[in-house]
Amino acid sequence: MKLSGLGEDALVARWTRNPPRHAALRVGPGDDCAAVGGPRDTVWTLLKTDAVVEGVHFTPDADFTRVGWKALARAVSDIAAMGGEPEHALVTVAFPPALELAKADALYAGLRRCARKFGISLAGGETTRSPGPVFVSVALTGRVERARCALRSGGKPGDVLFVTGRLGGSLAGKHLDFTPRVREARWLVAHFRLHAMMDLSDGLGADLPRLARASGCGFELRGPLPCAPGCSQTQALGDGEDFELLFAVSPRQAARVERAWPFARLPLTRVGILTANQRSTTLHGFDHFA
Amino acid sequence: MKLSGLGEDALVARWTRNPPRHAALRVGPGDDCAAVGGPRDTVWTLLKTDAVVEGVHFTPDADFTRVGWKALARAVSDIAAMGGEPEHALVTVAFPPALELAKADALYAGLRRCARKFGISLAGGETTRSPGPVFVSVALTGRVERARCALRSGGKPGDVLFVTGRLGGSLAGKHLDFTPRVREARWLVAHFRLHAMMDLSDGLGADLPRLARASGCGFELRGPLPCAPGCSQTQALGDGEDFELLFAVSPRQAARVERAWPFARLPLTRVGILTANQRSTTLHGFDHFA
Numbered sequence: 103m104k105l106s107g108l109g110e111d112a113l114v115a116r117w118t119r120n121p122p123r124h125a126a127l128r129v130g131p132g133d134d135c136a137a138v139g140g141p142r143d144t145v146w147t148l149l150k151t152d153a154v155v156e157g158v159h160f161t162p163d164a165d166f167t168r169v170g171w172k173a174l175a176r177a178v179s180d181i182a183a184m185g186g187e188p189e190h191a192l193v194t195v196a197f198p199p200a201l202e203l204a205k206a207d208a209l210y211a212g213l214r215r216c217a218r219k220f221g222i223s224l225a226g227g228e229t230t231r232s233p234g235p236v237f238v239s240v241a242l243t244g245r246v247e248r249a250r251c252a253l254r255s256g257g258k259p260g261d262v263l264f265v266t267g268r269l270g271g272s273l274a275g276k277h278l279d280f281t282p283r284v285r286e287a288r289w290l291v292a293h294f295r296l297h298a299m300m301d302l303s304d305g306l307g308a309d310l311p312r313l314a315r316a317s318g319c320g321f322e323l324r325g326p327l328p329c330a331p332g333c334s335q336t337q338a339l340g341d342g343e344d345f346e347l348l349f350a351v352s353p354r355q356a357a358r359v360e361r362a363w364p365f366a367r368l369p370l371t372r373v374g375i376l377t378a379n380q381r382s383t384t385l386h387g388f389d390h391f392a
Numbered sequence: 393m394k395l396s397g398l399g400e401d402a403l404v405a406r407w408t409r410n411p412p413r414h415a416a417l418r419v420g421p422g423d424d425c426a427a428v429g430g431p432r433d434t435v436w437t438l439l440k441t442d443a444v445v446e447g448v449h450f451t452p453d454a455d456f457t458r459v460g461w462k463a464l465a466r467a468v469s470d471i472a473a474m475g476g477e478p479e480h481a482l483v484t485v486a487f488p489p490a491l492e493l494a495k496a497d498a499l500y501a502g503l504r505r506c507a508r509k510f511g512i513s514l515a516g517g518e519t520t521r522s523p524g525p526v527f528v529s530v531a532l533t534g535r536v537e538r539a540r541c542a543l544r545s546g547g548k549p550g551d552v553l554f555v556t557g558r559l560g561g562s563l564a565g566k567h568l569d570f571t572p573r574v575r576e577a578r579w580l581v582a583h584f585r586l587h588a589m590m591d592l593s594d595g596l597g598a599d600l601p602r603l604a605r606a607s608g609c610g611f612e613l614r615g616p617l618p619c620a621p622g623c624s625q626t627q628a629l630g631d632g633e634d635f636e637l638l639f640a641v642s643p644r645q646a647a648r649v650e651r652a653w654p655f656a657r658l659p660l661t662r663v664g665i666l667t668a669n670q671r672s673t674t675l676h677g678f679d680h681f682a
Contacts, residue, residue: 136516196527214412225439243437
């Protein structure tokens with residue numbers, strides 16, 4: 103059988119079943135980041151890796167400065183989704199030897215711009231040759247207070263689901279220029295008891311079922327979804343690469359979050375609820391191997 | 393200009409000049425690992441990423457279990473080179489959708505085998521599509537007592553240079569099956585004041601000049617080198633992927649290390665000295681972009 107015969111989620115589940123665990127691993131595979139720390143530590147270290155591949159996440163004629171930004175910003179978004187602050191990045195790149203030096207330089211300029219914006223070290227990495235496409239893999243560490251760490255798995259039936267921002271249409275440019283929601287996530291975890299949170303990388307249609315499944319819940323979408331200009335509801339659900347936050351809070355906290363939300367330029371929208379019934383409708387999102 | 397017009401070391405120097413730094417970064421780009429920790433921490437966290445690429449580090453018909461082992465073991469070797477213990481790994485893989493599931497499964501089996509052998513978590517990662525070769529990028533954390541952390545940069549003129557094991561001929565199989573020298577490195581840093589250490593990934597001919605340069609020294613090789621069976625001195629110098637330790641100690645410590653060395657099955661060999669004259673002969677090692 104080929105990989106394309108199974109879905110991305112089934113493959114990941116297959117490869118992360120019963121993984122080797124070190125005693126200090128607090129959160130393992132299946133969430134936006136791993137979290138590690140000793141049993142008495144009040145601050146945990148978050149660990150994330152991510153990758154962008156030429157021909158999959160960007161085209162060969164893309165502006166490589168924006169590709170560099172994207173490569174790091176994707177991982178920053180995952181640190182934000184746990185309620186954390188990013189700290190140190192390591193960048194592994196495979197370049198074809200015939201690549202123009204100016205393009206490689208631009209990639210690193212974009213990585214630096216993102217690192218400076220979020221106060222992140224470019225602490226190291228590896229450079230190697232690629233016989234094909236450009237491949238950029240980022241490893242990022244972060245920190246989060248244990249009491250504020252937001253997982254995917256804490257949602258409860260009746261919880262209200264929110265998304266930040268406007269969804270869909272990312273391919274028109276946002277997928278290369280988005281701002282990870284670190285500031286908003288830090289504000290949320292500092293002021294509210296979030297039951298669950300994740301970032302939207304494959305589209306609400308793929309990611310909401312993941313959050314619900316991790317929480318042992320079903321869900322009901324209650325539209326309309328907040329759409330990017332010119333986008334349909336279908337695009338908002340399925341386009342992917344929004345890098346907005348999806349989170350679940352109790353109905354009581356939900357009203358407080360809405361009243362206190364201080365980010366005037368970033369909409370906050372109720373998009374549904376978690377339910378006790380796990381047989382939710384399947385939604386359409388992005389699958390890398392389909 | 394193309395990347396192939398510059399050497400690997402020149403490219404890395406170009407891209408890591410004056411990098412963004414977080415306050416907790418203790419050791420940045422240019423060593424085997426990055427090290428982070430607060431100013432009063434007695435234990436530092438080590439961070440490493442590395443990658444293997446189909447067609448560069450392994451052939452499409454390779455045993456993917458051994459490729460998985462190699463992908464993680466390379467990074468483990470870098471943690472060892474700092475004197476540390478590996479802790480948590482994250483694995484990012486880009487697979488072509490037409491890849492046989494059995495091969496991908498084998499890759500993860502090899503990763504697990506290496507993780508179990510060294511007590512490492514497989515804490516997470518990312519799986520994505522490749523339009524070409526298989527890419528495997530590993531991010532690994534480790535820990536090292538600050539006082540035992542071994543850098544490349546502390547070598548002094550007159551220091552004795554040692555290598556562990558036998559060099560050369562790795563392509564015959566060792567490059568997929570090597571054992572990272574964690575045990576030996578931990579013993580060394582626990583009992584001796586090493587001035588400098590690194591692991592041999594591109595061959596002594598490429599790596600010794602890096603250690604010498606980082607230490608502001610030159611070097612003299614004093615052969616013969618310890619050769620793998622059937623290998624010439626040239627191969628021992630240039631084949632690469634030995635994943636043995638290269639370290640520098642004072643002449644007084646050198647004699648003590650030799651007397652106390654408890655690993656009867658692993659040779660320990662003096663291969664030269666560091667010198668004050670930085671105009672050393674250039675040696676031949678592996679360059680990814682040449």
